[in-house]
Amino acid sequence: MSLTAENIRVSYGPREALRGVSLAAQPGEVTAIVGPNGSGKSTLLGAITASLPYRGTVCLNGRDIATLKPWELAAERAVLPQASRLAFPFTVIEVVRLGLQSGTAGDRPEVPMQALARVGLAHYANRTFQELSGGEAQRVMLARVLAQVWAPVERGQPRWLLLDEPVSSLDIAHQLQVMEIARDFARAGGGVIAVMHDLNLTALYADRVAVLASGQRLAFGSPREVLTDDVLSCAYGCALRVSSPPPVGIPYILPHAASA
Amino acid sequence: MKTRLKPNPRPVALLGAMVGAFFAVSVSAQQAAELPNPEADILSIGGTVTEIVVALGQQHRLKARDTTSTFPPEVTSLPDVGYIRALSPEGVLSIGPSLILSEEGAGPVEALEVIRAANVAFVEVPDTLTPEGILHKIEIIGEALGVPDRASDLAAEVQAALSDALRDADRPEAEKKRVLFILSTQGGKINASGTGTAADAMIRMAGGVNAVTDYDGYKQITDEAVGLAAPDVILMMDRGGDHGAADDELFNMPAIRLTPAAQTRSVVRMDGLLMLGFGPRTAEAVRLLNSALYDQDM
Amino acid sequence: MTAVTEIEIVARDRQLQARALHWGLAGALVLACLASLQVGATEVTLSAMLAKLVQGEALSQMERVVLFDIRLPRLAMGVLVGAALAVSGAAMQGLFRNPLADPGIVGVGAGSGLGAILAIVLGALLPAWVIDLVGNQMVPFAAFLGGWGSTILLYRASTRGGRTSVATMLLAGIALGALAGALSGILVYMANDTQLRDLTFWGLGSLAGASWAKVLSAGPLILLAIGAALMLGRGLNGLALGEATAAHIGIDVQRMKSIAILAVAGATGAAVAVSGGIGFIGIVVPHLLRLVSGPDHRTLLFNAALLGAILLILADVIARVVIAPAELPIGIVTAVLGAPVFLWILLKRRGLVDL
Numbered sequence: 001m002s003l004t005a006e007n008i009r010v011s012y013g014p015r016e017a018l019r020g021v022s023l024a025a026q027p028g029e030v031t032a033i034v035g036p037n038g039s040g041k042s043t044l045l046g047a048i049t050a051s052l053p054y055r056g057t058v059c060l061n062g063r064d065i066a067t068l069k070p071w072e073l074a075a076e077r078a079v080l081p082q083a084s085r086l087a088f089p090f091t092v093i094e095v096v097r098l099g100l101q102s103g104t105a106g107d108r109p110e111v112p113m114q115a116l117a118r119v120g121l122a123h124y125a126n127r128t129f130q131e132l133s134g135g136e137a138q139r140v141m142l143a144r145v146l147a148q149v150w151a152p153v154e155r156g157q158p159r160w161l162l163l164d165e166p167v168s169s170l171d172i173a174h175q176l177q178v179m180e181i182a183r184d185f186a187r188a189g190g191g192v193i194a195v196m197h198d199l200n201l202t203a204l205y206a207d208r209v210a211v212l213a214s215g216q217r218l219a220f221g222s223p224r225e226v227l228t229d230d231v232l233s234c235a236y237g238c239a240l241r242v243s244s245p246p247p248v249g250i251p252y253i254l255p256h257a258a259s260a
Numbered sequence: 261m262k263t264r265l266k267p268n269p270r271p272v273a274l275l276g277a278m279v280g281a282f283f284a285v286s287v288s289a290q291q292a293a294e295l296p297n298p299e300a301d302i303l304s305i306g307g308t309v310t311e312i313v314v315a316l317g318q319q320h321r322l323k324a325r326d327t328t329s330t331f332p333p334e335v336t337s338l339p340d341v342g343y344i345r346a347l348s349p350e351g352v353l354s355i356g357p358s359l360i361l362s363e364e365g366a367g368p369v370e371a372l373e374v375i376r377a378a379n380v381a382f383v384e385v386p387d388t389l390t391p392e393g394i395l396h397k398i399e400i401i402g403e404a405l406g407v408p409d410r411a412s413d414l415a416a417e418v419q420a421a422l423s424d425a426l427r428d429a430d431r432p433e434a435e436k437k438r439v440l441f442i443l444s445t446q447g448g449k450i451n452a453s454g455t456g457t458a459a460d461a462m463i464r465m466a467g468g469v470n471a472v473t474d475y476d477g478y479k480q481i482t483d484e485a486v487g488l489a490a491p492d493v494i495l496m497m498d499r500g501g502d503h504g505a506a507d508d509e510l511f512n513m514p515a516i517r518l519t520p521a522a523q524t525r526s527v528v529r530m531d532g533l534l535m536l537g538f539g540p541r542t543a544e545a546v547r548l549l550n551s552a553l554y555d556q557d558m
Numbered sequence: 559m560t561a562v563t564e565i566e567i568v569a570r571d572r573q574l575q576a577r578a579l580h581w582g583l584a585g586a587l588v589l590a591c592l593a594s595l596q597v598g599a600t601e602v603t604l605s606a607m608l609a610k611l612v613q614g615e616a617l618s619q620m621e622r623v624v625l626f627d628i629r630l631p632r633l634a635m636g637v638l639v640g641a642a643l644a645v646s647g648a649a650m651q652g653l654f655r656n657p658l659a660d661p662g663i664v665g666v667g668a669g670s671g672l673g674a675i676l677a678i679v680l681g682a683l684l685p686a687w688v689i690d691l692v693g694n695q696m697v698p699f700a701a702f703l704g705g706w707g708s709t710i711l712l713y714r715a716s717t718r719g720g721r722t723s724v725a726t727m728l729l730a731g732i733a734l735g736a737l738a739g740a741l742s743g744i745l746v747y748m749a750n751d752t753q754l755r756d757l758t759f760w761g762l763g764s765l766a767g768a769s770w771a772k773v774l775s776a777g778p779l780i781l782l783a784i785g786a787a788l789m790l791g792r793g794l795n796g797l798a799l800g801e802a803t804a805a806h807i808g809i810d811v812q813r814m815k816s817i818a819i820l821a822v823a824g825a826t827g828a829a830v831a832v833s834g835g836i837g838f839i840g841i842v843v844p845h846l847l848r849l850v851s852g853p854d855h856r857t858l859l860f861n862a863a864l865l866g867a868i869l870l871i872l873a874d875v876i877a878r879v880v881i882a883p884a885e886l887p888i889g890i891v892t893a894v895l896g897a898p899v900f901l902w903i904l905l906k907r908r909g910l911v912d913l
Contacts, residue, residue, distance in 0.1 A: 070808045070811075324883060351878065
């Protein structure tokens with residue numbers, strides 16, 4: 001029971017955005033995909049979520065996703081998009097319920113409120129989605145995604161959270177909150193794949209990291225194995241040094257030091 | 261044109277219905293307008309048809325009319341059933357006619373079917389743009405109204421007047437003036453009559469030449485074609501209003517400014533129904549138009 | 559780290575409101591139907607006829623004709639057309655994720671307009687057997703073919719590899735509309751005076767041509783299309799999040815798009831064919847309902863069918879009563895009533911209406 005992508009290729013016209021990338025994510029772990037802009041991170045997630053045409057094979061809990069119907073996929077994995085624009089003035093709770101309708105918690109009407117509370121926005125339940133700030137909107141979408149796969153394990157099968165830059169528009173406190181939700185989901189037996197920009201948060205929360213560059217996988221392993229000077233300098237095209245404090249006098253703030 | 265004999269309380273009744281008190285709707289309020297004559301049983305559709313009914317001395321039998329029936333002026337006080345091609349079946353039935361006399365082309369077809377289903381006689385009067393056509397209309401209407409003798413008298417009268425008028429109006433080809441009939445100048449675009457129209461027939465009967473013979477019907481004509489048509493006179497329908505200002509505007513239109521008609525400021529305006537109706541007054545129309553075209557004092 | 563007490567907050571459920579509205583609107587529809595049968599240009603009234611029947615008296619021929627041949631088919635057509643236009647509007651707005659979309663966007667309006675104009679202007683040129691076959695239903699028939707045909711054309715043009723691009727469809731629709739407009743212009747130029755007036759009246763819409771034949775020919779298609787559209791509620795809700803997300807929450811987006819487009823083309827094509835161009839219902843009705851009970855399409859579509867039918871019936875009552883014995887084109891009534899109400903609501907809710 002895992003989520004595997006084998007030899008994934010994706011082309012945008014003549015340009016090949018992914019050139020044979022493989023990835024195996026295990027339940028119980030947070031798997032992060034990192035890499036510079038244009039390296040194919042989101043494209044890889046797009047292939048894994050069947051949002052775009054790809055060559056190669058993606059298997060979800062042992063089944064090829066190409067053979068599954070949208071609703072079968074929806075019961076096993078939820079996807080948080082990078083940015084969400086919502087048509088029509090739905091309220092926050094209605095948006096979260098959209099997630100509920102598609103998952104298998106359909107007979108549990110209390111789930112949406114619990115999901116909203118999980119992201120700390122229960123008091124916004126009756127607001128219109130369009131009134132929210134960018135960060136609030138992103139957390140509501142996370143609540144919707146959580147509601148869809150509320151139980152991390154269902155009938156012995158892990159369920160999956162697929163997150164595309166889940167903390168991109170959040171302040172540091174909420175970044176930590178969201179990453180903790182993801183980690184808790186994994187610790188409870190679910191699987192998490194997250195496209196990440198923030199290397200510090202990746203180091204802090206990911207169990208496994210895939211580094212992409214130019215449509216290929218540069219490295220795959222635990223943060224300790226992967227987040228090294230060589231790999232990162234090669235991937236990002238500039239000299240990077242891991243775990244080196246800056247010159248004295250310049251403040252730096254790392255999420256590692258935060259406490260709730 | 262929407263003359264009604266008394267204020268209509270139905271919108272109020274409708275509101276009542278809308279709030280659910282529809283059974284309380286005042287039924288009596290829907291009575292047709294009070295009529296001048298209990299014998300009235302005819303719905304007349306088409307201006308010329310109505311004129312002929314009146315000319316046959318049957319005005320007292322008219323119960324309602326359509327929007328185009330405006331002559332003689334007394335008929336405008338009758339209820340108006342609307343436009344000939346968009347009749348409302350219930351509206352027509354509410355008049356309670358026993359006979360409908362209609363110009364060609366009444367509709368919609370579904371409305372006519374329903375009206376026929378209610379046992380209302382329906383007589384269609386064909387429209388032909390010739391003197392014979394007028395006589396034929398009179399015969400048909402006389403027949404339908406049960407006054408064939410009056411109809412043949414009227415037809416004879418009309419025929420005599422028409423042939424006199426046509427004879428007087430006729431003149432050698434070389435002397436005939438070129439006439440441009442303009443239906444509208446809406447938005448600076450000139451909509452003019454080609455051949456095959458009532459205007460074309462009337463111009464020829466009144467001793468003129470239609471300046472535009474390149475197309476059938478009423479169409480928008482390009483500015484340059486107006487110049488080529490070189491009309492001596494412009495003919496229009498009289499729509500009321502300030503003719504002086506309207507003339508200035510007309511003759512200042514680029515298309516018209518250079519025509520002979522503009523040089524002499526020659527424009528004739530006639531009542532549309534009189535000019536284009538092809539009914540009992542057509543002889544009068546021929547004489548009027550002819551004298552407007554050729555009399556020196558024009 | 560989350561405050562657990564927040565869970566005490568009670569989430570408002572506008573769905574309950576919307577379901578209550580089903581019953582309210584259904585009741586109002588019954589009242590509107592009774593009102594429509596009660597009043598008209600003649601003095602025949604439903605109440606008087608019912609009273610007669612209760613006392614065992616026979617109806618007069620006039621009463622039978624007015625009730626069975628005029629008001630009932632007209633009422634049936636009003637219900638069908640009103641429901642079709644409002645549901646189509648709601649479905650199109652959901653599909654295009656734009657509250658200003660209407661069925662015209664998928665080319666139904668332009669296509670059926672062109673079909674109607676072709677029939678009005680050139681119908682007489684067809685071979686005699688064709689004219690005999692379609693009889694006096696030529697204009698509705700041509701309007702339906704035009705509307706349906708242009709939608710299918712647009713749909714196929716904007717579908718590549720089994721995926722329909724809604725944006726391509728929108729743009730192609732504009733191009734097709736312009737082309738249909740130009741062709742219509744040529745035909746208008748060729749038309750004679752009477753045909754021009756027919757075109758004007760067709761464009762304003764009317765239920766005056768209602769007949770059982772029309773109800774029976776357009777009715778099944780409209781009902782089928784409305785039925786199909788009513789099943790799209792969940793899918794359209796998902797689509798509000800965007801096509802990709804809709805798929806992620808388990809919606810077969812392509813299948814839903816196909817159903818929505820075909821249903822709208824069928825319902826609107828048939829409605830426009832029998833009643834001409836009636837504006838505003840498709841925009842105003844869904845918008846009003848969204849203000850009252852939220853944008854959830856699971857209830858919105860059904861409520862739209864009810865409210866669309868109610869408004870069109872009432873507009874038709876006004877159309878045939880105010881200048882009786884003549885009648886107004888119903889498109890004028892829906893616009894004159896619809897536009898100010900719409901504007902008033904928008905201004906009153908200024909700042910709260912989110913397009």
